[in-house]
Amino acid sequence: MSPAHAAPESRSSRVGAFVRTNLPLILVGAVLVVAVVFLAWDRWRRGAVIIGGAALLAAAFRLLLSTEQVGLLAVRSKRFDVSWLTVLGTAIIVLAATVNTLGVG
Known part of the structure; x- marks a missing residue:
């Protein structure tokens, strides 16, 4: 059967292909x-962590x-992306853990 006569791709198979292709980005999202959600519930420290x-x-x-x-998580070289994401993630967690709450939970 030629490609012109192939059955149209079903919607569920297209969604499945999209999810498989973008799974890392979907999980991070x-x-x-x-x-x-935690930030909206006024749990800023947990949200930041x-x-x-x-x-x-x-x-x-x-x-x-x-x-x-990895899809759209790749922005620059692997070394650059891993280095800056690690620095950024660690800095956010450290700041969230060490900020004085001043009586605010």
């Missing part, structure tokens, strides 16, 4: 959504996966 964790998760994906597999 899901963690960020959880962080925003989760945001830092999302940056570290993105760094781990960038380190362990190929550029094709």
Whole structure:
């Protein structure tokens, strides 16, 4: 059968292909959504720690996966992306853990 006569791709298979292709980005985005929920509940410290964790998760994906597999998490070279995501994630977590709350939870 020629490609012109191939059956149209179903919507669920297109969604499945999109999810498989962008899974690292989707997982990092899901963690960020959880962080925003904590921030909306006025739990800024937990939200900030989760945001830092999302940056570290993105760094781990960038380190362990190929550029094709990591998709839009690849911005510059692997060394640059991993270094800056690690520095950023660690800094956010350290700041969230050490900021004096001044009586605010």
